[in-house]
Amino acid sequence: MxxxxxxxxxxxxxxxxxxxxxxxxxxxxxxxxxxxxxxxxxxxxxxxxxxxxxxxxxxxxxxxxxxxxxxxxxxxxxxxxxxxxxKRYVDMYRDDKEEDDFFFNNQTDESNPEQELLTEELRRYVRKFVDSLPEKLRRVIILREVEDLSYEEIASILNIPVGTVRSRLFNARQIIKDRLLRQGLADGLYRVS
Amino acid sequence: MDCTEYRRLINELLDNEITERDEIDLFDHIKMCENCKIYMVNMNKLKLTIKSSFENNKKEVDLSHSIMSQISKSQPKKVLHIKKSYNILYKIASIVVILSLPLLFSSFSKKETKVSKDDTRDMVLEHLENSQNKNVTNIAYVIEK
CATH class of the missing domain: 1.10.1740.10 (RNA polymerase sigma factor, region 2, helix turn helix motif)
Structure with a gap:
């Protein structure tokens, strides 16, 4: 139906x-x-x-x-x-046990298990870095990257100008990128520019 | 425009929010600037990684039973479409018409009976006058009274 x-x-x-x-x-x-x-x-x-x-x-x-x-x-x-x-929000994604479960449950039959593990590790860090962003940056990045909302839709939902959405997204991505580089996750997955 | 400005445009390009004019500008710049090209590749990868990192949060939950029981408790007060309102009005109007039909019929039939009685009496009187039989007339009046 x-x-x-x-x-x-x-x-x-x-x-x-x-x-x-x-x-x-x-x-x-x-x-x-x-x-x-x-x-x-x-x-x-x-x-x-x-x-x-x-x-x-x-x-x-x-x-x-x-x-x-x-x-x-x-x-x-x-x-x-x-x-x-x-304001009950705790700046933690999951406890360690859950993270371990998540880590092993998502292993796939990829021909290159090492590469897959590396990708999973990268995802885990990205998630942590997104979750530890200042709340106003985290909101725009989630609404844009995960929920695929347009700049205008995000601006309307958060009641902020479109220009602010643009700059917050730019800043959020810069922060995540810098943290990934500092974490040493650039090799092979992430080229330094 | 320096590379910082072009990197802002790269973000807009990857988000499908860039203007046509800026897009042409950006592609001209990327042809010449290796660093911005790498930045674009990295940002695209970062966007995909963020998306895939959060996609696993879709948990197998079933809240349908609980939501439906709340809906049945609350009753569909507000979920009344305009058409439905019209339907109710039509129903009420039909009931009123149906109920008023017997009343209309009874008033018509009373009127009809009265007219026919009068006509009959006039007819009888006329006939009696014509036949000049006053005794019978008096008897007829007595009977009627």
Missing amino acids: SEIVLIDKVLNGDASAFEFLILKYQKNIYGTVFNIVKEDELTKDIVQESFLKAYENLNSLRSREQFYPWLKKIAINLSLIKLDRN
Whole structure:
């Protein structure tokens, strides 16, 4: 059943059709929210709230094809509001045990396991460097690189000028790049310029 | 323009946010500047690495049951499409019309009965007058009274 049909059904009073939309998008929305708030329980709360808000305001959705981007924006906005309000955010991604699990679970059958390990190591450091950025820089980098939002969309969500988005992205990337170089992860993966 | 400015443009190019004019400028510069070319390769790689670093955060969660139970508790108060509102109005109007039909019929039938009684009486009186039978007329009036 197409998404547009499902939305029509919900709008005509068939609330059960909304469950298909939840099943389809909850994983992606979870990922989006978790990248911002970095806390499992808070993420689940926000995901639920986002879907409920989407359900209650479904009649304000202009284009039914745009349900997912619209839902994602609701989730991002709620995440940013909760993050500011709660201040529960701890500047850590996962504890060591989880990191170890993550490290081994993601090994693949690549023909070059050494290269794969190196790439995983690089990802782990990049994630840590992104998460340790000043919050205002971290937000723009997540919204741009992970959520693929345009400069204008980021500016609108964060309520800042487009020029500020541009400069924050530039600064954030410079910081990550410098840290990678200092960490000695440039060889082979990252050429020095 | 120096390399710092071109590196800002490289970021915009990789984000698909560069203007056509700046893009032409940038490509002209990159042809001549090896460092900026390397910077562009590095930044592209960094962007891809950041994206892939965060993609594993999509956890297998199922919140559908909990969300749906909250929806059923709250009832679809606000999820009323305009069409639905119209449907309700149509339903109410139909009920009103259906309920008022017997009333209309009864008033018509009463009127009809009254008219037919009057006509009959006039007809009888006319007939009696014509036949000049006053006794029968009086009897008819007595019966009617």
